[in-house]
Amino acid sequence: MRVRYVHRGYFPARAGAELMMQYLAEGMARRGLDVRLHAGRLDEDSARFMAGVGVRTEPLPRAADLAGADRPDVVHAFDAFHPEDLRAGLELARAWDVPFAVTPASAPGVWPDREAVLDACRAADAVFVLTGAERDMLAGEGVRPESLHLVAQGPHLPGTPDPERFRRAHGITGPMVLFLGRKMRSKGYTVLLEAARAIWERHPETRLVFVGPRWDEDCLEQFAAHADPRVIELGLVDEDDKHSALEACDLVCLPSTVDVFPLVYAEAWACSKPVIGSDFAGSEEVVRHGRDGLLVAAAPGPVAGAVVRLLDDPAERIRMGQQGNEKLRRELTWDAVTDRVHEVYTALVSAQRHKEGAR
Incomplete structure (x- = not known):
C-alpha cells in the first residue's frame, strides 16, 4: 500500500499535530507501507521539518507532474491549523482518483479558516478524530458520520532521560x-x-x-x-x-x-x-x-x-x-493508533478497487 501524507510542520517548534503525523508515518513505514511526506509549502522551515521525519520526503507535486508520479493508494492530510494543506491534499487525491483522509488534530478555536476545514472534512473519505466530542462536533457540521473514525493519542519519547x-x-x-x-x-x-x-x-x-x-x-x-x-x-x-x-x-x-x-x-x-x-x-x-x-x-x-x-x-x-x-x-499506544488507522486505509483501498473493477 502506498500512502502520501501532506503536512508542513511548525519548524522550529514541535507541535502535537506534527508529531502525530510523524509517528503515524514512521509506524506505517515499519509495517512495510510505501510512505512519503509532501510538505504543504516550499521554504527553508518546511525543508528542515521534512529532513527531521524518518520517511521519504518530497515537495508537493505540481499538477503537470502527476501523470509521471507514482500513484498512491491513499492521500492523508494533517492539521486544520493549515487548511491550505488539507486543500492541497484533497486536490492531489482527486487528481489521482484515490481516497482522501484527514486528521484535523487542532481545535476549531485555532482554525484560521473554519469553512475551508469543514469543506475538506466533508469531502474526505475518512476523518480521524481524537475524542467523541470532536466526532460529534464534526458530525453536527455535516461531516458524514460513517467517515468519522475515533483513534487514540500516544506518546513518543525517544530521548534518554536523566x-x-x-x-x-x-x-x-x-x-x-x-x-x-x-x-x-x-x-x-x-x-x-x-x-x-x-x-x-x-x-x-x-x-x-x-x-x-x-x-x-x-x-x-x-x-x-x-x-x-x-x-x-x-x-x-x-x-x-x-x-x-x-x-x-x-x-x-x-x-x-x-x-x-x-x-x-x-x-x-x-x-x-x-x-x-x-x-x-x-x-x-x-x-x-x-x-x-x-x-x-x-x-x-x-x-x-x-x-x-x-x-x-x-x-x-x-x-x-x-x-x-x-x-x-x-x-494509548502508537501501535494501537497505527492498527486502527491501517484498518481504515485497508477498507478505503478495498472499496476503491471494487469501484474501479465495476467501471
Missing part, C-alpha cells in the same frame, strides 16, 4: 511543576505564571519550569512581569532534555482551553506524572478528574489550588501518575 542531571543543571532541589508546550495563551502558560504567588505561599521552594517555544508576541514581557528565580523559562530543548524534564517534575500543568487531546498529557502519563488540565471540548474524556489528573477552570486561583493539592499529598500525586500510566499502556 532527571537528576536536569535538576542539577537548573538548581532544582524542591518540587517542580512543568509546563511543556508552545507558550501561547490558549495553552495556559500565563495562567500558571499568575498562579505562582499562591503556589509559593504554600510551597515556597517550588520551581515552575516552562519548556517550549515562545509563541505569543508579548511572551517575553509576560515572563519579565513575573520574573523570579523560581521561574525557569527554557526554549526548545532536545529529546533528552524533554524526557528528562518529564521525569524530573512532580506534575505537568497545561491548563489549555483550545485543544483536542494534548500530546503532553500522554507524555506525562508515560512518565507516571499526573496532569492538571482545563476546560476544552472533550477534556473530560482525556483526563479522568481525580484519577489521572485534575481538571480546573483556566484561572490563577483554581490552577494554584490544583497544584497545591497535588504538592500537599504525594501519595495522591503518585497514585494519579500511576493510574495515568496504566491507562496509557492499556489504551
Whole structure:
C-alpha cells in the first residue's frame, strides 16, 4: 500500500499535530507501507521539518507532474491549523482518483479558516478524530458520520532521560511543576505564571519550569512581569532534555482551553506524572478528574489550588501518575493508533478497487 501524507510542520517548534503525523508515518513505514511526506509549502522551515521525519520526503507535486508520479493508494492530510494543506491534499487525491483522509488534530478555536476545514472534512473519505466530542462536533457540521473514525493519542519519547542531571543543571532541589508546550495563551502558560504567588505561599521552594517555544508576541514581557528565580523559562530543548524534564517534575500543568487531546498529557502519563488540565471540548474524556489528573477552570486561583493539592499529598500525586500510566499502556499506544488507522486505509483501498473493477 502506498500512502502520501501532506503536512508542513511548525519548524522550529514541535507541535502535537506534527508529531502525530510523524509517528503515524514512521509506524506505517515499519509495517512495510510505501510512505512519503509532501510538505504543504516550499521554504527553508518546511525543508528542515521534512529532513527531521524518518520517511521519504518530497515537495508537493505540481499538477503537470502527476501523470509521471507514482500513484498512491491513499492521500492523508494533517492539521486544520493549515487548511491550505488539507486543500492541497484533497486536490492531489482527486487528481489521482484515490481516497482522501484527514486528521484535523487542532481545535476549531485555532482554525484560521473554519469553512475551508469543514469543506475538506466533508469531502474526505475518512476523518480521524481524537475524542467523541470532536466526532460529534464534526458530525453536527455535516461531516458524514460513517467517515468519522475515533483513534487514540500516544506518546513518543525517544530521548534518554536523566532527571537528576536536569535538576542539577537548573538548581532544582524542591518540587517542580512543568509546563511543556508552545507558550501561547490558549495553552495556559500565563495562567500558571499568575498562579505562582499562591503556589509559593504554600510551597515556597517550588520551581515552575516552562519548556517550549515562545509563541505569543508579548511572551517575553509576560515572563519579565513575573520574573523570579523560581521561574525557569527554557526554549526548545532536545529529546533528552524533554524526557528528562518529564521525569524530573512532580506534575505537568497545561491548563489549555483550545485543544483536542494534548500530546503532553500522554507524555506525562508515560512518565507516571499526573496532569492538571482545563476546560476544552472533550477534556473530560482525556483526563479522568481525580484519577489521572485534575481538571480546573483556566484561572490563577483554581490552577494554584490544583497544584497545591497535588504538592500537599504525594501519595495522591503518585497514585494519579500511576493510574495515568496504566491507562496509557492499556489504551494509548502508537501501535494501537497505527492498527486502527491501517484498518481504515485497508477498507478505503478495498472499496476503491471494487469501484474501479465495476467501471
